[in-house]
Amino acid sequence: MLEPNPIVAEHVLHDAHYKVLICLICGHAIKSDVGIKRYFKDAHSRMLDISSRKALVEYGGSLSLIDPDHISIPSPNSPVCIVVVDNNSRERKV
Numbered sequence: 795m796l797e798p799n800p801i802v803a804e805h806v807l808h809d810a811h812y813k814v815l816i817c818l819i820c821g822h823a824i825k826s827d828v829g830i831k832r833y834f835k836d837a838h839s840r841m842l843d844i845s846s847r848k849a850l851v852e853y854g855g856s857l858s859l860i861d862p863d864h865i866s867i868p869s870p871n872s873p874v875c876i877v878v879v880d881n882n883s884r885e886r887k888v
C-alpha cells in the first residue's frame with residue numbers, strides 16, 4: 795500500500811474495514827479498478843487536474859478494494875462508524 799500523498803489524503807478516505815474508497819468531495823463510495831479513474835474523470839475533472847487524478851488512481855490501485863455494490867449492510871446491533879463529509883469545510887466528522 796502506498797503512503798497517501800496530500801492530494802490523496804484530501805480527496806479520498808480508505809475504509810479498511812469495508813474495503814471501500816470514499817470520495818471526500820461528495821461522500822460517494824468509489825468502485826474499484828477502472829471505476830476509480832472513470833469516477834474522478836466523470837465526476838470531478840473540473841476540480842482535479844490530470845496529475846491529481848492519476849495520484850488518486852494509483853493510490854486506489856494499491857488498495858485491496860471490493861465493489862461498493864457488494865458490501866453487506868451492517869446489522870442494527872453492530873457498531874457502525876459513520877463518515878459525514880461536510881462539503882463546505884470538507885472536514886471529516888466521525
Ligand SMILES: [Zn+2]
Binds near residue numbers: 820821
Ligand atoms: Zn465524488
